Amino acid sequence: MKKLFSTNMFVRKEIASSLVLFLFGVVFLLYDLKYPLDQWRNPGPGVFPLMVGAVLVILVAWQLVQDFRKPKPQGARKNHEGGTGSITEFFRRNRGETKPLLMVAVFIVYLLLVKWVGFFVSNFLFVIISSKLIGARDWGRPIALSAGVSLFCYFLFEVWLKLSFPRGALF
């Protein structure tokens, strides 16, 4: 039963992913019309993206048809109707996605912090937190790893290779 449900979910998600791509292609095509096409003897900057965009839309439409034609397992519909639509249910079903989602959130905070506390300090914090997030149980090793990585990056990239990283209030 669980397998049927997940297969059905996958088919629906495939349709959703194709729809997103289709939309992307259409928006791209419409936006491209802003640029001059000119004439065949001197094609403008809009010609190539228009051709590529058109091919993309056709291909995605084909993929979408294939996704719709995919056989859905019997009983999947019934199962879907019985399922609850709560957020808790969503996270329970997509338990594997929690960690990547959290990592993306940490990454965003890290990038926002770079401007305030500087690259190396935020980098130091980021390595510790991401290491803990991936599964480190203690604090000692992630802190040691983070200190090592930050120092290595500082000496290799900033001192030796003369790359300048953003500085903040602390460093």
Place this chain on the structure above:
Amino acid sequence: MADHGILSSLLIAFQPLNFIACFIGAVIGTLVGVLPGLGPAAAMALVIPLTLKLGPTAGLIMLAGIYYGSMYGGSTTSILVNVPGEPASVVTTLDGYAMARKGRAGAALAIAAIASFIAGTFSVIALQFFAPLLARSALAFGPAEYFVLTVLGVILLSNLTGKSRVKSLIMMMTGLMLSAVGMDPIGGVERFSFGLESAQGGVSFIALTTGLFGVAEVLSVMAEKEEPVDLLPVKFRELYPNREEMKRSAAPIARGSVLGFLIGLLPGPAATVAAFASYGLERRVSKHREEFGKGAIEGVAGPESANNAAAGGAMVPLLSLGLPFTPSTAVLLGGMLLHGITPGPLLLRDRPDVFWGVVGSFYLGNMMLLILNLPLVGIFAKIVRVAPKYLMPIVLVLCVIGAYGDNSNLFDVWVMLGAGIVGYIMRKYNYEPAPLVVGLVLGPVMERSLRQTLIISRGNIGGLWDSPLCMIMWSIVLLAAILPPVIRYLRGREYRPALKNREPKQSPLSLSSKITQMFKNLLS
């Protein structure tokens, strides 16, 4: 050009900076090959910013070192842990791990390293012969021929990952579309930059590749359950294959080298296909067929030589035509462009130092890898035990530095994060990032050649197929587009009645059917 031979190319490679770059590249490549998940394309994308400080020759030597070094490293974990470090070493697990279980891990590792060395050296010799020949022929190419060549590349490369052809094409088109961001290559008109100053130069290649390969990989690893690795021990004394094993390996290495190089010339996941093709061939011609899957040395020697020779073969279209036929060579091409080097027919004429330096580094690198891989194999294998919780944060930091270091711009890091999220979602729905990267690299060549052809022919679309060479190439394009679905349809018709008559009986898959299945999955 004639004064450049093996010796002069070696002289360039032996210059101190190039030598060090080759060594570092070979070591990083071996580590990348050992570590499952992190592939050579991702590692090369991470290292590109670092190579920019080294100059084109040393920088490209380091990148090439990572590329072929990963082929060596991949076999180590396949044999000792039954975990292939990269896809080209999947087939080595079948007999390599079986040999290790029998206590012949040392011999399997030694044969894998020797086979890799011989095939690698063979492919460089062939590369040295074929690349200039192809480059000279390609000098006759005009914009129309280049346009057809890129179209042919798109059609043939739609099988780059061996998965859904339509999905590959969709990704390729997305890459071509992204290549249109920034200044247009003929008129200099700004496109799709949405007023952002950082987007005027186009999508940052490094930000996109580090995101699609590096960040997406980390997110995928996080979504999976971590499993402990069971590592078989190997001692230095055990690294000697016996006379019988050496004798049985000689012919598979020779066959694997030739087969691998030829497959490397074709678009697609060459190293992986070459390894599988070689395994299939060895099984067919071997006198010890019954040993396959149970620890046949031919099952290690053939595929390991084939995947290394394919890596060399894939360099031929890259260096002589400027066309990447594999994900790794696409990243290498990106690296070349960032170094201000345009690979293609003019590379040999304009930058012989780079061309011959890279070729010479192949000899040197293969030698280094043989010396490194034999005694240090135990250490390399232990790296597979490094837990993701310590490795992945380092990969993320390198991704950030790589994306930032390209233009010293935080905007590119945001682009990288976006690409990482998209790449993670793409993987979930079987959309591979490699065709997208190839599209991004091929895009400007395709657009420029199309528009130049139309300008030259004064708007006559026939200019795209006027020359006999173009006609031949278009015929190949047509064949490449039509043949696979026709063959699939015919095969389907052939199998349908047989499937109808078959009794619904479940039987365990034999080794041969498993391999056939894996091979079919790769090629379908």
